[in-house]
Amino acid sequence: MNPGFGSPDNDKVWLDPDIYYVCRRCTACCRWPGDVRLGEEEIPRIAAYLAMTEEDFIQCFTRLRTDRKGLSLLEKENHECVMLENGGCRIHEVKPSQCAGFPNRWNFEGWRNVCEAVPVPMAEALAKGLVQKQGSKES
Numbered sequence: 001m002n003p004g005f006g007s008p009d010n011d012k013v014w015l016d017p018d019i020y021y022v023c024r025r026c027t028a029c030c031r032w033p034g035d036v037r038l039g040e041e042e043i044p045r046i047a048a049y050l051a052m053t054e055e056d057f058i059q060c061f062t063r064l065r066t067d068r069k070g071l072s073l074l075e076k077e078n079h080e081c082v083m084l085e086n087g088g089c090r091i092h093e094v095k096p097s098q099c100a101g102f103p104n105r106w107n108f109e110g111w112r113n114v115c116e117a118v119p120v121p122m123a124e125a126l127a128k129g130l131v132q133k134q135g136s137k138e139s
C-alpha cells in the first residue's frame with residue numbers, strides 16, 4: 001500500500017516496499033516543469049563530472065529553487081531540464097537524488113498516467129540487482 005507521495009527530498013522510505021518501479025528511460029520526469037533540486041553534496045559531484053568548477057557549474061546551470069531554500073537545475077524554455085540532451089540525461093551517472101528517487105521514493109497523484117516505469121515485485125528487483133542506491137544509476 002502506498003502510504004503517500006513522499007517528497008523529492010526523500011531518500012529513506014520506499015513508498016511501496018513491496019513493488020519496485022523499474023525506469024524505462026521515457027524521460028517524462030525530465031520534461032515536467034518545476035524544480036530539480038540539488039543537494040549541497042551533489043553540486044561538487046556534478047561539477048566534477050562536467051569538468052567544471054563548482055562556481056561555473058552554479059553560474060551556468062542552476063537557479064534558486066522556487067522555495068528559495070536551495071538550488072535547482074535550470075529548465076529550458078519548453079520546461080525540459082537543462083541536462084536533457086538527445087533523449088537522455090547528460091549527467092545520468094551523477095544525477096540528483098530527486099531524479100534517482102522517482103517514482104519509488106516520491107511521486108504524485110496521477111504519476112502512472114505519464115511515467116512508463118514497470119512494476120516488479122521488490123524481492124525480484126532486489127534479487128536481479130535492479131534496485132540501486134539513491135544518487136547512483138537508478139534510472
Ligand code: SF4
Binds near residue numbers: 082089090092096099
Ligand atoms: S538531471 Fe537528468 S534525470 Fe534529472 S531531470 Fe535533468 S535530465 Fe532528467
